[in-house]
Amino acid sequence: MDSRFLGIPELAEAPAAAVVVDVMRAFTVAAWAFARGAEKIVLAESLDEALELKARHPEWVALKDGPPAAGFDAVNSPALLRSADLVGRTVVQKTTAGTVGALAVKEAPLVLCAGFVVAGATARLLRERGCDSVTFVVTGEEGRAEEDLACAQYIAGRAAGAGTDAAGFLRRAAGSRAAAELAEGVRQGSHPDDVALCLELDRFPFAMVAAPEDSYMVLRPYDVPVPVGDAPH
Secondary structure, eight states, X not given: OEEEEEEGGGOOSOOSEEEEEOTTTXXXXXXXXHHTTOOEEEEOSSHHHHHHHHHHOTTSEEEEXXXXXXXXXXXXXXXXXXXXXXXXXXXXEEOSSXXXXXXXXXXXXXXXXXXXXXXXXXXXXXXXTTOSEEEEEEOGGGGTOHHHHHHHHHHHHHHXXXXXXXXXXXXXXXXXXXXXXXXXXOXXXXXXXXXXXXXXXXXXXXXXXXXXXXXXEEEEEEEOOOOTTOOOO
């Protein structure tokens, strides 16, 4: 499998397959939303669009980066979302990196959104679809976020069938600037458990597929059974 690792500014054309990685925290949060029962996540282009969708659909759950804000129900924190009852709900998500990255590749035939919590399932789906060429979108820090690059490289290795040891990749993510800022409370709208939750390898058995629906990019969970012998290394 031919893998490319690009930041959002480097995306010049729609790839054949894209894996958009945001470990801390957009797609860890998205995975937790699905685990708590959410049906789908609408990826908003802007805060105004998120608020407009919330106004049109008051029963939807709107979340964003940063501190709590009027009109939004939640913040982009897995620890603060993990006890929410989202069964059957639609979530509207707007973040500074993850949702931007997914929308940047919306023309791609296959768009997966990922973090360590769904790494194994994401790799299995890439193999299942027979993807020969995959572009990994490293969303944080204009493509330089160590936690996103480490996760992308780990998924690429597993998708290629390599005996990939997770420990080194998780260490890189744990030592990233994003992890330090979350641990130190620099980022608003966070919880002390966020970093640990973002580094839970294969916490969930599903991948997350984004596709256009009614002019919006919509993320849904996609179950990928674990074959015998595909445990994380």
